[in-house]
Amino acid sequence: GAVVSQHPSRVICKSGTSVKIECRSLDFQATTMFWYRQFPKKSLMLMATSNEGSKATYEQGVEKDKFLINHASLTLSTLTVTSAHPEDSSFYICSARDLERGGELFFGEGSRLTVL
């Protein structure tokens, strides 16, 4: 079945550094991907919609300069957490719709970011 691959699954970084997380649709093309953030024991909060070939659409309250999104191809979207701080530590999950499968949303395994 359709698979969305997310990498890295875990990353630890120092404050002030930038971290890039990749989201790939492995067997389908995704013009739109979504990035979510999840706090412990909480639900998923939509951060932004990543659009292939154009700027991402950010949800209210999400800093676009802090969370840079690039959707350079139909199978790859990246989220870069810039100048990371401990409060950015979280679980980040991407998803992509497979329009040929009725629009079902497939999720990556998530990336756990820890900022020291």
Add this chain to the structure above:
Amino acid sequence: SQQGEEDPQALSIQEGENATMNCSYKTSINNLQWYRQNSGRGLVHLILIRSNEREKHSGRLRVTLDTSKKSSSLLITASRAADTASYFCATDGGGFKTIFGAGTRLFVKA
């Protein structure tokens, strides 16, 4: 803002019992989906029910949708310890986005 409120927030049952989780939402939808998440992992799609459907089955899962009440329920029959996870409902919001509810944490005791 997030829509979709699940209740209960947490549910603990014995293996073999049925587990029922409810979800309410606020706006009109095209479809509603239920997902499962094991601790620290990504989400797995369980079932999608469209706005013109009232009930859907998949194995031990039964989902109902009441658009007049803006609510849905997920029933897991004959639960197993392996069903222990968090369960989320998600609705298609405006602009092709999917909005998640707060989730129900299910614990099935062996």
